[in-house]
Amino acid sequence: MHYRVLGTTHAFRDDGTPVAVGGARLRALLTALALRPGRTVQVGALVAEVWDGDPPADAVAALQALVGRLRRALGHGAVASVEGGYRLCAAEDDVDCHRFARLAAEGARALDAGEAAAADALLTEALALWHGPALADLPDRAGEAPRWEARRREAHRAALAAALALGRADEALPELTALCEASPLDERAQALRIRALRDAGRPAEALAAYEGIRRALADRLGTDPGPELRALHGELLAGGEGRPAAPGAGRPAPAAADAGAPPQGPHAAGNLRARLTSFVGRQEDIRALHDDLARSRLVTLTGPGGAGKTRLSQEAAEAEGGPSYPDGVWLAELAPVDAPEAVPEAVLAALGARETVLRGAGTESLRAADPRTGEPLGLLVEHLGRRRMLLVLDNCEHVVGAAAELAEVL
Known part of the structure; x- marks a missing residue:
């Protein structure tokens, strides 16, 4: 059967x-x-x-x-x-979802190995197994279905990357355009679309597409494009139009922020900026915060605007660094975030983990344990799960509900 x-x-x-x-x-x-x-x-x-x-x-x-x-x-x-x-x-292999997972994983590995034709065949076969929404007959699809839908999107992106590597940019462009319209902050899909425009001989449109995603990230999340998009932008400015996409395009290589291992070296220090003025007169407050952090996993600073909460939190956070938080002290600035649902992605971006991809031993068990994997909150949970760090969420007032939910999950 x-x-x-x-x-x-x-x-x-x-x-x-x-x-x-x-x-x-x-x-x-x-x-x-x-x-x-x-x-x-x-x-x-x-x-x-x-x-x-x-x-x-x-x-x-x-x-x-x-x-x-x-x-x-x-x-x-x-x-x-x-x-x-x-x-x-x-x-x-007798069940389509598991056969899909196997074929998609084999296709992804082939793409990473530069075997674009094999990847294209495997991913096309995998995606052909879909005949509608995942687990359509489960009364409550919220638990398992999002995980399979996320895998489908990932396989779709990989299939389009294989098409680009095979020189089929014109064929892939309509699908990539629709994908980017549906998920405008999906940097991997946006990078594929920019590559397709470049490979189709439309460099001006590729540059315009980059500027569009750059503005969207700045307006919605207060961040800059990730390393893949920035490198692609540099190629476009250098006149790299018309070159075929590299094998594995759209699938970022594992970085220091990979969820399977804590960051090493200087990258573990966090992202607190240097302050250019001295800070005096609140040592008692810093000592009180130190005591609170020793007792509680979550500490909240409240007070009227202009009371100095941001500066106090950063000074206290910096004082807490070192052995207590071997994976660093990180600041996520939420003031530019204008939509509550964008809070997890903004924090991911602040941590430099927006493009984290889980690979290797244990990946499937991690993903099975949390059906949110593939969505920003699930990726954030995976990224932080094996780390010990101090995370500062600043300027939460206008998205306080979403920030509170995020803090509760973490």
């Missing part, structure tokens, strides 16, 4: 014949099991996912009856009863 959950849930026999799986609850159960093929899913987890927090009076019996119906549809051997739960008797 083969199973489809990237879209409406379906089951197919080995010869491609569809199997009727009728009823919303039945499809929800099959989706929940297919997400973990070959692994036991506990009864409690299945009840929660199938009934979305509103289970029937005798949930265990109701689930048992539903499993019986699913066995009659798929065949008795398709679902095994195990201690504490049930298991779909299938391999990961």
Whole structure:
């Protein structure tokens, strides 16, 4: 049997014949099991996912009856009863989402290795497995679906990068334009679009596109473009139009800010700017803050405008550096942020981690543990998870709700 959950849930026999799986609850159960093929899913987890927090009076019996119906549809051997739960008797490659994940990962590796043709074939096959929104038949898609949608966007970007590396800039441009319009602050997509314009012999439009993303980042996040965009801008100014995109374009190489290891050397010092004037008369306040930080993971400074909260916080933060915070003291200035939903991305940018990509051993388990991975907040959690640092959020008043939610998550 083969199973489809990237879209409406379906089951197919080995010869491609569809199997009727009728009823919303039945499809929800099959989706929940297919997400973990070959692994036991506990009864409690299945009840929660199938009934979305509103289970029937005798949930265990109701689930048992539903499993019986699913066995009659798929065949008795398709679902095994195990201690504490049930298991779909299938391999990961029998389920489209897991096959997609494998093909997308192989395509990404091929792209990084400069094998653009192989990457193009693998990523095209992976993306062809999608037939609608991920996990469309789960009553509550908020937990798992965003993770798969983020992977789809990443695979789409990689496929477009492969197309550029193969010299198909004109073909890729319409998709890249639509992608950038949907996600105007996605620097990786914007870099691909600028490369496509350059490779299509439209350098003036490429420069205009760079200026557009530069202004958007400054206006929305108060930051400058990342290193990939800045390097691309330099190439354009140097007259680098018409050159094919490098293999792996749009997939930034692992940087010192990679989530798998703390930063090393001078980069661990943080981003506090040097103050050009002396600071006197508030040593008692700094000592009080030192004591508070020793006791609490979150300390908030309040007071009227002009009371000196920003300067005090920076002086106290700098005094706290060293062994207490081996990964540095970092300031995220939120005054330029005009939309609450942009707060996590602004903090990512301040940390220099806006383009962090998780790779290597443990990546999948990290991503599975937090379905927000791929979104700014999820990336921020991953970036900070293995570090010990002091983070200062300054000028939060106009986005105080979003800043408070961010602080609570971290």
